[in-house]
Amino acid sequence: MPDDALAISHQDWTQRAEALALPTRHRIAGADADGSGGTFPVVSPRDGRTLALVADAGEKEVDLAVSAARRAFDTGPWPRLSPEDRGRVLLRIAALIEEHRSELALAITLENGKPITESYDIELRALAYTFRWYGQLADKLTDTAPHAEPGALALVTREPSGVVGAVVPWNFPLTLAAWKVAPALAVGCTVVLKPSELTPLSALLLGRLADEAGLPPGALNVVAGDGPTTGRALGSHPDVDVLAFTGSTAVGRRFLHYAADSNLKRVWLELGGKSxxxxxxxxxxxxxxxxxxxxxxxxxxxxxxxxxxxxxxxxxxxxxxxxxxxxxxxxxxxxxxxxxxxxxxxxxxxxxxxxxxxxxxxxxxxxxxxxxxxxxxxxxxxxxxxxxxxxxxxxxxxxxxxxxxxxxxxxxxxxxxxxxxxxxxxxxxxxxxxxxxxxxxxxxxxxxxxxxxxxxxxxxxxxxDMAVPFGGYKQSGNGRDKSVHAVEKYTELKTTWIQL
The missing domain is CATH 3.40.309.10 (Aldehyde Dehydrogenase; Chain A, domain 2)
Incomplete structure (x- = not known):
């Protein structure tokens, strides 16, 4: 692939866009799935044209996706692979992203409206880099053994939290998804990703590439739908252990309510700004x-x-x-x-x-x-x-x-x-x-x-770059994306005290 979008002409980008095959079905347990709620249109802000009619996820599809992620975590191979093997899969995802850079960038530009130079040169580069960075980090996370009293051994270990619900917005649909999905997968969690209803196409493409890279079925599931139905069902689901959200402060408050009214899942929020x-x-x-x-x-x-x-x-x-x-x-x-x-x-x-x-x-x-x-x-x-x-x-x-x-x-x-x-x-x-x-x-x-x-x-x-954390104070949220600090959101600290 060319290194930058300028190497491809306006006419060529337009022709590629017209020939682009766009996914319209959810990705659950490694396979395409229809929605019981019918379909919804994805409209391009470029020209007002309907790009696709996408399956609309109701509570049934969210439950299927969460159940697939639950099985993949509780009995599947993903959390039980060595960190090195998990890292290899993330690196293969990064390689496939680069191989399909043109299609992913076009999907973002068509559904989001941003210039193709920003989709291709910035967002796709960041997307591949994020999966590669966490793929390389996966086997470098360490546990600790604090000095304990004589006659005892203390171990502090990090364990994956379980099923992660990731809800991401439309402005950087794949970069912000990767900031959540990649560290969660790296530590052994399984994920249900809900993109914005404005930009589900690029996320559905990413879900297919992740399965192609060798993720076990259910390790990453992608469901499309709006916030009041699909987002609420995911935020309220009792089998979701962690919810990571990027979006408005008003919607972030709703996810805190969903957590309080369900299983007190941890909710990590990256919200608005007036910088x-x-x-x-x-x-x-x-x-x-x-x-x-x-x-x-x-x-x-x-x-x-x-x-x-x-x-x-x-x-x-x-x-x-x-x-x-x-x-x-x-x-x-x-x-x-x-x-x-x-x-x-x-x-x-x-x-x-x-x-x-x-x-x-x-x-x-x-x-x-x-x-x-x-x-x-x-x-x-x-x-x-x-x-x-x-x-x-x-x-x-x-x-x-x-x-x-x-x-x-x-x-x-x-x-x-x-x-x-x-x-x-x-x-x-x-x-x-x-x-x-x-x-x-x-x-x-x-x-x-x-x-x-x-x-x-x-x-x-x-x-x-990926080495530094990103997140906010006050009503801009809590927790941090990017860097090694992001894994803190998707892991539990366990203390094991052994009396010798």
């Missing part, structure tokens, strides 16, 4: 800081929980930075997601575009100044496109500064002192991520410690 990006006058390069601020909010159409949607700029450089971001917003190419030259594709659907438009209307009415965008774009008939949007003269009490918009809308707030900047940054119910631009090493360290966020990027944004 601040602080630019101080001594930023190493204001042009780079401005360009990164624009890239951060418009990347993936702004549909990211870590999007730096609050740009906090010192009043002495506020207009310079804002003008640069506005200029970039005006030149950014919004276009057909299948065109490798497109820089920003379609929002995830008509409802998402309506929501963003409503936030813009409320922002204007609240007194903020619209500097760029603020309206839909006509790219393809039936598509859901929106112009890159910038507001300034935003105050901390405005909805623009407080509510997660999940779209390409930037709010600029000016500040006068460092303490004011930190107070503004922390003045949110969220705490997922933050950015800081400064040349002063002491400022970088002290401010990073004061920011209540799970990730703080200094003189960059959205950087990192």
């Amino acid at each position: 601040p990006n602080i630019i101080l006058p001594d930023a190493p390069d204001l042009a780079t800081a401005s360009a990164t601020a624009a890239w951060g909010i418009f990347f993936n159409q702004g549909e990211m929980c870590t999007a730096p949607s609050r740009l906090l700029v010192h009043e002495s450089v506020a207009e310079e930075v804002t003008a640069a971001v506005v200029e970039r917003a005006g030149t950014l190419r919004v276009g057909d997601p299948l065109d490798p030259a497109t820089e920003m594709g379609a929002l995830a659907g008509a409802a998402r575009a309506d929501s963003v438009q409503e936030h813009v209307r409320r922002g204007t009415e609240s007194g903020a100044r619209l500097r760029a965008g603020g309206m839909r774009r006509e790219v393809l008939p039936g598509g859901s496109y929106f112009a890159p949007t910038v507001f300034d003269q935003v105050t901390p009490d405005m909805p623009l500064a407080r509510e997660e918009i999940f779209g390409p809308v930037l709010s600029v707030l000016a500040f006068g002192s460092l303490d004011e900047a930190v107070a503004l940054a922390n003045d949110t119910e969220y705490g997922l991520a933050a950015g800081l631009w400064t040349s002063d090493l002491s400022t970088a360290h002290t401010v990073a410690r004061r920011l209540r966020a799970g990730s703080v990027w200094v003189n960059c944004y959205e950087r990192g």
